[in-house]
Amino acid sequence: MGKQRIYTISELASEFGITPRTIRYYEEVGLLASTRESQNHQRLYDARSRARLKLILRGRRFGFSLGEIKEMIELYDVDPTQKEQLRRTIEYGDRKIAEVEEMIADLIQIKEEMLEFRERFTGLLTDLEQKEERGKAGV
Numbered sequence: 560m561g562k563q564r565i566y567t568i569s570e571l572a573s574e575f576g577i578t579p580r581t582i583r584y585y586e587e588v589g590l591l592a593s594t595r596e597s598q599n600h601q602r603l604y605d606a607r608s609r610a611r612l613k614l615i616l617r618g619r620r621f622g623f624s625l626g627e628i629k630e631m632i633e634l635y636d637v638d639p640t641q642k643e644q645l646r647r648t649i650e651y652g653d654r655k656i657a658e659v660e661e662m663i664a665d666l667i668q669i670k671e672e673m674l675e676f677r678e679r680f681t682g683l684l685t686d687l688e689q690k691e692e693r694g695k696a697g698v
Contacts (some may be wrong), residue, residue: 566604575616582612590615590629622658627651669676 578593580690585591586602591611593602604612611632618628634644 564606566609568604571604571609573610577616585612585615585625588625588629590625590632604666617652621652622655623651 566574568582572579572582582591583602586593591604591608593604593608595601596603612659614632615628618631619625623631631644631648634647635641639646
């Protein structure tokens with residue numbers, strides 16, 4: 560069997576477009592684990608940690624809290640069938656979808672209000688310009 564790929568903190572940070580500080584923070588809060596190279600005390604990560612980091616970043620992009628992400632990841636470790644992890648992920652996902660739908664509805668309402676103001680202001684501007692033109696024409 561081949562040797563498992565090992566990643567440095569710099570390699571992971573570069574690959575995922577984040578800072579090493581972010582990775583260290585995820586480690587600090589218990590989302591990731593690293594090993595230390597004895598010679599220069601460099602943090603090293605295996606393929607499993609890389610996969611976890613990818614899940615963490617995907618969860619953050621979807622708006623999940625670090626606590627929710629940690630819970631979902633930890634469920635994978637305790638339930639080999641992954642059923643509970645999937646249930647919890649669906650539950651959190653449904654909540655996020657509802658939040659996104661609410662934000663979309665709010666944005667649509669804001670857009671409609673802005674369009675109404677734009678129409679009103681355009682009408683006012685047109686009226687003012689017409690009055691100015693009539694004044695210049697001496698009408």
